[in-house]
Amino acid sequence: MKVAIAGAGAVGRSIARELVENGHNVTLIERNAEHIDVDAIPAAHWRLGDACELSLLESVQLEESDVVIAATGDDKANVVLSLLAKTEFAVSRVVARVNDPRNEWLFDDAWGVDVAVSTPRMLASLVEEAVAVGDLVRLMAFRTGQANLVEMTLPADTSWGGKAVRKLELPRDAALVTILRGNRVIVPAPDEPLEGGDELVLVVSPEVEGELRALLLPPST
Template identity: 30%
Template sequence: MRVIIVGAGEVGSAIAESLSGAHDVVVIDVDADRVETLTYELDVLALQGDGCSLDVLQEAGIEEADMLIASTDDDQTNIVTCGTAAVGGDPFTIARVKSPQYLHTWERDNRAFGVDFMVCTDLLAARTIVGVIGLPTAQDVDMFADGAVQMAEFEIPAESPVAGQTVQEADRFDSLTFVGIIREDDIIVPSGGTTIEAGDDVVVIGSPESTRAFSSAIAPQENRPSDIVIVGGGEVGYQTARLLEERGFSPRLVEHDPGRARWLAEQLPKTTVLESDATDRSFLERENVGRADAVIAALENDQQNLLATLLAKRLGAGRAVAIVDTVEFAELFEAVGVDVAVSPREATAEEITRFTRGRHAENVSIVDGDRAEVLEVEIEAESVFADRTIREAASDLPDGVVVGAITRNGEFVVPRGDTVVEVGDHVVVFVETDSLEQMTQLL
């Protein structure tokens, strides 16, 4: 597949790196230094130029392109680029935008803007935050089968009752499957006798109820948060509060700008909006932010987010989640005390990458930076699973594949060896990256 990526920033470069091994990738950017860097670091064709220009797109081979991804930092540039690409050829176009207003317009009419698929950075970040907040011990969360199936990744702390148990001992839940254990540089497909060690990242797939129960088993003292404080009322902060309201939470939101605070109060009926500086220690103490179950920092820059979360933690707050604009800072944030660092750019790159891989799947989630994937596929007659038990199908599957869940007519079916998979079922599988291409053909 020939893919043209316009914009070689963090998002575009990450997408290019992920796709370059299996596809013919061309990257366009106005910055000569970025183009030179990509030329030496990745197996891609890098061109300097304006992606909005039809001449530049033609130089990149838009007539033969199967897909164009517009991933600059400017929403309007990305939309115009997709429209221009439709004039020069017939690629499938993907636009990255920050503002949800463009997404809402596109969702009302998918022909709008000449964009075939649109990804909203701020909304993705908010959804990631809310998913993590809903499971107090989770590092990553994703939904499948219209919400009937949940995938979650948990880090096992040393003091957890689960640490030192075998998978069979830890698996006390009817509709939960342990599909992977990430231990340093290894991915382990667990059996019942596999021991869960402190520091492991455990990946499970199951019903939302069982996933929440396992989350509580990992750290029994961690309950569903009741007091959530959002620091920063920008687009990510607003979208996070809105999504939390939809899930029955009543968060508090701190915003410094009086006009913005007034607007937020009008838009968020279940949210208490506080007008103040979130890095003011006296204000945080006065408002008992130290007693909050979770603090989410969504301020204008990484430095402010780090300061706000560490200050809240020092005052006694529970879980700290911070937005990190610079992808490379995410591990640093977590190393110095932030519980979960969410990178909107990384989330966007992952969403676009998984869409390019999973256009024939219902949903795809990338695990641990592309070391494994979770796929949801509707079973057709030609599938390796069709009208066979899971045990029978397993003999034809590559290594590193685990069936995590099945839904049938919207109902959850617990996958067991003697479970017969029917045509029309939705199957959610965990697949190590090395087995992905072979598994995709079998599905």
Template identity: 35%
Template sequence: MVAATGDDEDNIIICQLARDKYGVPKVIARVNDPRNQAHFDLLGISPTVSATSNILALVEHEVPEHELVHLLELRKENLEIVEVQIDKDSPSAGKRVEKLPLPEGSRLISVMRNGTAEIAVGATELQPGDQVLAILEPGKEDELRRVLLKK
């Protein structure tokens, strides 16, 4: 069941009724105001979709000044997907994935190079200009940033 009204309170009530009164096993809710996300989380309403958060992530993705962009938060799984742009001064440029001291709780999942994406494997060598997708536990962003971007 999907609750996608323009009102967060209505979406919460719809999900609670569907789940608790009618036994609907899977409820999905639209979150209109990201400040209300904690209420959905507290009531166990998951997954949720927030257009505002998704639009912000897309804007960050297009702003080149951001070196690490949050693309997707998987709250239920306690994971995040981020994108990192490798430049010529990145300590990871010219190194194979298997040689990188990635923080525990993180993995590189793909590398986009010249418009073509490939799955990141140990033998994949990172090059300047690569856009790298990583999946990691929340709070590991700074460690990942140090490994991939900072000397």
């Protein structure tokens, strides 16, 4: 997969390093010469310049990228790059970093963003996930809010204990991705029995979250 990343700070370099290690073709674009460190990720293609400049994007053949990641520390730059990537170069997948949560409303499909990643929101979700038993926690949004990755931890006394996964009549727009049980990652086979304390990871549309909560986490009587 060919990936272009704008921003070679700590975030951009970390993403690039992992993608390169997984065998992907990565181009890093950075406007600050002090952040250019070819030796840090020698397998990546490094370009010095402003990722909001059309001429530079043309020079790196952005239209050939499968994914563009706007990972700079400037929300304005990330939004502009996302729009250019989508409208001028028809990139199919654009991921943008949100630095200031107050700017999240800008990062949608109108600005070319397919997935917006807000570090503060993700950290808050992880905190909630660590303490929230018997509730639904949103971990990540896909397709600009059209679907969410959520986690639900079944209470120890759940009524679903011992029942097979196939007994779950999930809403139409919800899919069980995996079950986390202790140190195990369990593929949700139809005959797999559920247990109290299971962490269920699902992809759902926002409209059915309430229905899902009512199904898996009914109020105690």
